Amino acid sequence: MPEPASAEPVLRVVDFSKKYEGKPAVDHLTFDIAAGEILGLVGPNGAGKTTTLRTIAGILPIKEGNIRIFGFDIDRDEVEAKKYLAWVPDDPQPFDTLTVYEHLEFYAALHKVQNWQQRAEELLTRFELQEKRDALGGELSRGMRQKLSFCCAWLPKPKIVLLDEPLTGLDPRGIRSAKQSIVELASEGTAVILSSHLLDLVAELAHRILILNRGRRIFAGTIAEARATIAVRADATLEEIFMTATENAGDSAAGTSAAASPPPKIE
Amino acid sequence: MITHPALALLTKRKLRGAFRKQIRRTKTAKGAAFAIIGLLVILLWYGSVILGQSFSRNYGSAPAPVDPQRAVLMAQFGFFSLLFINLISSLGHRGLYIPKDEIEVLFSAPVSRSAIIRYRLTINILKSMFGALLLSFFAMRRVPVPIFGFFGTFVAIQTLPIYGQLLSLLSGNAENKFFDRIPKGAVRAFTTIAVVAVIAAFALLFMPGRDFWDKIAQRITNEGGTGILQNQIVSYIMAPARPWAGMATAASAPEFFKWFSVSIGIWMLLFFVASRIPVDYRELSLETSADVAKRLQRVRRGGGGSGVFKLSPRVVGWRAPWIFGRGVFGALAWRKSMSMLRKARVALMVSITIIALCSIGVSFMILNRSPERMEPWFSGLASLLGCIYLSNFLRFDFREDLDKIDILKTYPAACWKIFVATLIPQTTLVTALLYGMLIIKGVITRTFHPAIPLFAAAIPIFTFIWIAVDNVIYLFAPTRAVAGQDTMLQNAGRAFVLLLLRMFILSITFAGAAIPVGIAVLIINIFAGIPESAGQLLYGAGFLVGLAFALLEAAVLAWAGGLALRRFDVASDRP
Numbered sequence: 001m002p003e004p005a006s007a008e009p010v011l012r013v014v015d016f017s018k019k020y021e022g023k024p025a026v027d028h029l030t031f032d033i034a035a036g037e038i039l040g041l042v043g044p045n046g047a048g049k050t051t052t053l054r055t056i057a058g059i060l061p062i063k064e065g066n067i068r069i070f071g072f073d074i075d076r077d078e079v080e081a082k083k084y085l086a087w088v089p090d091d092p093q094p095f096d097t098l099t100v101y102e103h104l105e106f107y108a109a110l111h112k113v114q115n116w117q118q119r120a121e122e123l124l125t126r127f128e129l130q131e132k133r134d135a136l137g138g139e140l141s142r143g144m145r146q147k148l149s150f151c152c153a154w155l156p157k158p159k160i161v162l163l164d165e166p167l168t169g170l171d172p173r174g175i176r177s178a179k180q181s182i183v184e185l186a187s188e189g190t191a192v193i194l195s196s197h198l199l200d201l202v203a204e205l206a207h208r209i210l211i212l213n214r215g216r217r218i219f220a221g222t223i224a225e226a227r228a229t230i231a232v233r234a235d236a237t238l239e240e241i242f243m244t245a246t247e248n249a250g251d252s253a254a255g256t257s258a259a260a261s262p263p264p265k266i267e
Numbered sequence: 268m269i270t271h272p273a274l275a276l277l278t279k280r281k282l283r284g285a286f287r288k289q290i291r292r293t294k295t296a297k298g299a300a301f302a303i304i305g306l307l308v309i310l311l312w313y314g315s316v317i318l319g320q321s322f323s324r325n326y327g328s329a330p331a332p333v334d335p336q337r338a339v340l341m342a343q344f345g346f347f348s349l350l351f352i353n354l355i356s357s358l359g360h361r362g363l364y365i366p367k368d369e370i371e372v373l374f375s376a377p378v379s380r381s382a383i384i385r386y387r388l389t390i391n392i393l394k395s396m397f398g399a400l401l402l403s404f405f406a407m408r409r410v411p412v413p414i415f416g417f418f419g420t421f422v423a424i425q426t427l428p429i430y431g432q433l434l435s436l437l438s439g440n441a442e443n444k445f446f447d448r449i450p451k452g453a454v455r456a457f458t459t460i461a462v463v464a465v466i467a468a469f470a471l472l473f474m475p476g477r478d479f480w481d482k483i484a485q486r487i488t489n490e491g492g493t494g495i496l497q498n499q500i501v502s503y504i505m506a507p508a509r510p511w512a513g514m515a516t517a518a519s520a521p522e523f524f525k526w527f528s529v530s531i532g533i534w535m536l537l538f539f540v541a542s543r544i545p546v547d548y549r550e551l552s553l554e555t556s557a558d559v560a561k562r563l564q565r566v567r568r569g570g571g572g573s574g575v576f577k578l579s580p581r582v583v584g585w586r587a588p589w590i591f592g593r594g595v596f597g598a599l600a601w602r603k604s605m606s607m608l609r610k611a612r613v614a615l616m617v618s619i620t621i622i623a624l625c626s627i628g629v630s631f632m633i634l635n636r637s638p639e640r641m642e643p644w645f646s647g648l649a650s651l652l653g654c655i656y657l658s659n660f661l662r663f664d665f666r667e668d669l670d671k672i673d674i675l676k677t678y679p680a681a682c683w684k685i686f687v688a689t690l691i692p693q694t695t696l697v698t699a700l701l702y703g704m705l706i707i708k709g710v711i712t713r714t715f716h717p718a719i720p721l722f723a724a725a726i727p728i729f730t731f732i733w734i735a736v737d738n739v740i741y742l743f744a745p746t747r748a749v750a751g752q753d754t755m756l757q758n759a760g761r762a763f764v765l766l767l768l769r770m771f772i773l774s775i776t777f778a779g780a781a782i783p784v785g786i787a788v789l790i791i792n793i794f795a796g797i798p799e800s801a802g803q804l805l806y807g808a809g810f811l812v813g814l815a816f817a818l819l820e821a822a823v824l825a826w827a828g829g830l831a832l833r834r835f836d837v838a839s840d841r842p
Contacts, residue, residue, distance in 0.1 A: 054371075057371075057374070057375040058374055058375050059370075059371055059374040059375055059549065059553070060549060060550065060553070061547045061549050061550060078379070078380075079377045079378065079379050080377075082375065082376060082377040082378075083377040085375065087371065087375040089371055093367050093368040093371070094368065095277075095280075095281065095284070095368050095369070096284075096288075096368060097280075097281050097283075097284025097285050097287070097288050098280050098281065098284050099284075102280050102284070105276070105280070106273060106276055106277050106280060109272055109273035109276045109277075110273040110372075110376050110377070110378070111376075111377065136284065136287075136288065136291075137368070138288075
């Protein structure tokens, strides 16, 4: 992987906690990400990955801790902070009555992108949606919805992209396009947080990884550092590192309460 | 209104998209036919309201003179009732309701929360326009100057969503700050009681042509100053509705414009306050949107009726008996029975209560008149109406299985058998409830007319016919019924066609039954000296022939249902 463009953090999460009905979903989480960096966010189900991403995206309110995007507090300077962000949810829900092209028109207006049409055409071509440009959102398959979500996120050339299980439902060509465009985006200086259970994908793309378990950070660093500190073997894969890390953390957390259920996700 | 350019664009595009989707649906012959019929039905409905209004003004008898003070009070009470229902129901939508396809996009976008509120408020106001127009036309009848009544009602209805939204935001904020969580069951129970109370009060005051109701209405608003609505405290409570009442019942233009200015001022103030209120509604909105999305999904799957109810985890241990055997038919029917048992807990309780109350009511109506003469008529009518109501309310048919039809078609059974087995549990349940009604009535009235066994034999056949017609049409032209969505025209058209077909089939059934009974009557009249017992026997024979005819009709419908299921193409017919 090429090295990140800058070491200066563009997103800083400090001591962030989130509780649901009194139970911790995320527990005193601190991390940051620099421009051009791809951060792989991994953890078992209920680890707090989606809650963390949705809070950074401004979907969930922040009550404990602090999140800053280019210095803007996501709580106090919400609109300013969100200008730099793009969010790709794990199950994108396009507007039923808008065509693919109208989605891009709307996102261009939302992020005040001037002369967006040429970039929209490029993205439609890249994600093989040209033939579907006049299809309604409600008519798209799971994979097409995911591709449309990428196009909408990529359109304003965001400085930070939050991806939650981005490859779900994509065909092999779609997966290749998505991976290429994530790498290209990062090489242009965009910080990417990639949350996924596909550990091979994370190992392939991420500069650093952040492992969460039961809402707590159990490791943050490069895979080489993880091998040195967590793994039993020097050539351990990310899967082996993940298993060891979460088992150890599970042992140490035994007896503590399980992480809380996240807020409802709309089916 | 909408100040953010992207949200204004979204509104325009969504509106255009809704039209486009409607037009795309009319590209098939079925879609076009149902849309045209639906459009005609809606136009005729509106047209009849407008023309009826104009006709009664121009050609009808002169309206009774309205006491101005009483008119204002009644209008104020009417508007206040609507406001109250709106406020109570808005407690169920905590925070700001945002549809599932918008919520994550809007919350993660660089758009302020007040801009989102303004956008949603505008959408809600636009959505309420259809109902506002209709109610405004209705309101023109009972006011001194119809046009003032129209605009007064229109402005009032268009202000209700803002009041409701303001309360949702404030109650959501209070819940965030002061209560961990208000039990939803308590809110629902309170809402139901309040809505029923207001509807009852409304009916009490406005039911026309009933001396009893008129007397009560007069007592509430009597001119002696002791009426409930003239009470000082009540008038303070109803004060928010005063400007609308003043506008709707104004007798002169200056009076109308005075109240109009006040009403518009209140509208603007409420809109401003609702959009500026410093409440973080995100978590509540996520919950509300998830709840509404689930409910809509159940409506889409269940097609209304009891399919809307949630699967109750408390009844997981309950098991339905294998009433129809252990074969393929029995297995299919058992699967449906289990669905009914586990989903329709609340619906069943409601149905049993309604049936019990109706039985008691019918029994006393029979007792107050001539039991021997009235009983068969009351029993027949109550069975008919009960069947129609219960078949629609306790609906467990192919709507519930729309997403599983490909699986159903793979079962090792003839399609007609699958069709019948799917509908038979609902038929049995409705029949059992109606039998219960006849038994309660028999116990209270202590009469048992010889016609009752004949009714009992007719009930399951008629119920099956009623349900089967609906399902045959549904399988030929399936729609996912969600009120207020883009299939409104098709749904209206489909409902109208269904009504006509049911009436047609019902008339054939009655004609088939009436002809032999008519022949029996003719024979009795010709041979006047025929003994009474022989006459009754002839009636009974005629009824049985009619029943046989109905059975034949049920068989034809079972065949048609099988055909519809066989030709159902899951690739194209599933909407």
